Amino acid sequence: MTIGVNGVLAGLVDFGRYSGKPFIEATGIDRELGLFVQYLSFFELAPITFEEARKQIEVGREYIEWYKRTNDHAEKSDEEIRQMLAEEKEDNLRRYFEELNNLRADYNRYRERYAFHFVETGTGRVYTNLEAELETYGSEEKAQAEMLFVLRYPDRVDGRLSVYELPYVLPYREELVKAAAVRPVKQFGGWIGVPKSDAFMAQYEDYRRHRGYTFGMLGTGVVLLALLLVAVRFRQIRGVVLPEGGESAVQKIWRNTPVDVRVVLLLLTAIAAFNLHGEAILPYDRLDENDLAILIGATVWKLVVLIVVTAALAIQLRFAQRSLKEPESLGVAWQKSLAMRLYGIARDAFLNLRVGVQVTLVFLAMFGLGFATLPAFALFVQEQSILWVLPIPAVTAAILFYALRQAGYLNRLLAAARDHAVGRTVNDVPVKGRSVMAELADHWNKMRRSAEASRASEARSERFKTELITNVSHDLRTPLTSVISYVDLLKNPDLSEEERASYIAIIDQKSKRLKALIDDLFEATKMASGSVELNRERIDLAQLIEQALAESGAKDGATGIEFRVKLPKYPVIAFVDGQKMWRVFDNLISNIIRYSLEGTRAYIALERADGKAEIAFKNVAKYELGDNVDELLERFKRGDASRHTEGSGLGLAIAKSIVDLHGGTFELEVDGDLFKVKVLLPEA
Structure with a gap:
């Protein structure tokens, strides 16, 4: 593919520059003929002599006045000044004609190189350099026929060769322009020819070989590309095309590159490929290289470079x-472009106008100071100064980019802090890099999250406080109302002894209930404050669980819940306060009995795990618990939201506090209606 593309492009470029042009145009002979006609017109066909030009010397009044203003010659008359200026102009004109001798040497070289034969219209005077040819061929027509190329006058475009002004190839001189203008126009008929000399014939043969090489290279390139297209098409028809498969690492890099960078890279690669393919892998000019090793090395090197660049262009x-087939729209891709990122950085830098302007002014001041010291630095490094100056624009752009980016970082932090201060919801500021501003942004994000967590915790605490007051009021008022009501009933003297005993039993029950609520509240408060002393001792947790089950009546089956207990046959010893830990197990078993769905099973298991005793309690709840399990650990929180069941709502909170005091872990998990508590205690 590389050789085919190079053959076509290099062939087309060479065809436009050289091979596609006529011989005299491709070799530059037409430009030499143009110069020769100008020189021939001035030096031979219509020459202007020094005397003719000297007659055009004029010294006007304005020139004299100018001379008097710029020179101190007050003692000289105007005539004397005119004479002096005329002599000065004559000397300058003489030097001008002497300088024309250098151009005459060029004219003489062209006169020997080309042939010409002109006849002046009107006078019939002949101007030619064909003296030898006329003797050989006998007539100028035969001499003309032997020319390799002939430029004829008159022709269909320019007519006869007319000489009426100073040739444009000569330096301007006012006197020569005037002399050419006052003489009559001369016209000539004839021709200028390129003879079949050895030099011209060798040049012509080289031109023909070059054309043949170019057309051969162009044809080879077309054939190779055609074969490549046929091969690709054949593979597609036969179904031999390999599947695209997964995305390669190079394609991932390409896809993650901003779209504008991709376009610039594609354009640069295309320009580089076109420029490199503009010259053949083996140029015609290198065919005569004497050193074969150098020729082969240069050709192979250029081929390798072309393969790499062409492959890079084809891959891009x-x-x-493939990118055009992706679902991502051009608008989304443009939003991710480098230009939009730079725009975002500039926008953020001037989000706070004062910060952006200050950063820009400081940068300009520093840049101006550095630029002011550049001349002294250049004198210090002398001729190497240009090497130090070249990186300055890149370094300047990098410093400005970094300064604006940091200013943008600061502005975003200021905006976030301002919004946060007035109570608006603020997202995290992105943390990029490891700069001081990135570290500050990270600290700000942590502070913001901590503050929002505190706000949420404070709001939740306030809500729980309100619920606590409501629940405590309800739970204390209910038994207290019953006590007051039955006390009023006891005041009736007409009550029977049976009714009086029944009322006293109810008052006793409600009073004990009220006392239990107050004791639980007092104990929960003590646990929360941490002012509880633990009487630790070595306790077998399996026996403690058995005791709690026995006292709760869970093993009798009277509760309506089937308990499945899995305890190890070996003792599991923990260094705990036995009474407090029994309270934990009793609270959890009571919780299962009170809130489990009737007729279901409850599971209690004790085992060792990584040096810890793990006790798991599982049951199916009769009430919908919701997703927020943390609320179940709050004081006076019940699974029965209507609060129709017995219980203070402090059981789980007290149990968790006791476990925390022992350095253990109390974990609560809800999966639908499955309620699970796991207690982890360090073994003794």
Whole structure:
């Protein structure tokens, strides 16, 4: 593919520059003929002599006045000044004609190189350099026929050769322009020819070989590309095309590159490929290279470079084609472009106008100071100064980019802090890099999250406080109301002894209930404050669980819940306060009995795990518990939201506090209606 593309492009470029042009145009002979006609017109066909030009010397009044203003010659008359200026102009004109001798040497070289034969219209005077040819061929027509190329006058475009002004190839001189203008126009008929000399014939043969090489290279390139297209098409028809498969690492890099960078890279690669393919892998000019090793090395090196650049261009074009099929829209891709990122950085830098302006002014001041010291630095490094100056724009742009980025970082932090201060919801500031501003942004994000967590915790605490007051009021008022009501009933003297005993039993029950609520509240408060003393001792947790089950009546089956207990046959010893830990187990078993769905099973298991005793309690709840399990650990929180069941709502809170005091872990998990508590205690 590389050789085919190079053959076509290099062939087309060479065809436009050289091979596609006529011989005299491709070799530059037409430009030499143009110069020769100008020189021939001035030096031979219509020459202007020094005397003719000297007659055009004029010294006007304005020139004299100018001379008097710029020179101190007050003692000289105007005539004397005119004479002096005329002599000065004559000397300058003489030097001008002497300088024309250098151009005459060029004219003489062209006169020997080309042939010409002109006849002046009107006078019939002949101007030619064909003296030898006329003797050989006998007539100028035969001499003309032997020319390799002939430029004839008159022709269909320019007519006869007319000489009426100073040739443009000569330096301007006012006197020569005037002399050419006052003489009559001369016209000539004839021709200028390129003779079949050895030099011209060798040049012509080289031109023909160059054309043949170019057309051969162009044809070879077309054939190779055609074969490549046929091969690709054949593979597609036969179904031999390999599947695209997964995305390669190079394609991932390409896809993650901003779209504008991709376009610039594609354009730069295309320009580089076109420029490199503009010259053949083996140029015609290198065919006569004497050193074969140098020729082979240069050709191989250029071929390798072309393969790499062509492959890079082909891969980018393929990736670009695939990118057009991706679902991501051009608008979304442009939002991710480098230009939009730079715009975002500039926008953030001037989000706070004062910060952006201050950063820009400081940068400009520093840049101006550095630029002011550049001349002294250049004198210090002398001729190497240009090497130090070249990186300055890149370094300047990098410093400005970094300064604006940091200013943007600061502005975003200021905006976030301002919004946070007035109570608006603020997202995290992105943390990029490891700069001081990135570290500050990270600290700000942590502070913001901590403050929002505190706000949420405070709001939740306030809500729980309100619920606590409501629940405590309800739970204390209910038994107290019953006590007051039955006390009023006891005041009736007409009550029977049976009714009086029944009322006293109810008052006793409600009073004990009220006392239990107050004791639980007092104990929960003590646990929360941490002012509880633990009487630790070595306790077998399996026996403690058995005791709690026995006292709760869970093993009798009277509770309506089937308990499945899995305890190890070996003792599991923990260094705990036995009474407090029994309270934990009793609270959890009571919780299961009170809130489990009737007719279901409850599971209690004790085992060792990584040096810890793990006790798990599982049951199916009769009430919908919701997703927020943390609320169940709050004081006076019940699974029965209507609060129709017995219980203070402090059981789980007290149990967790006791476990925390022992350095253990109290974990609560809800999966639908499955309620699970796991207690982890360090073994003794």
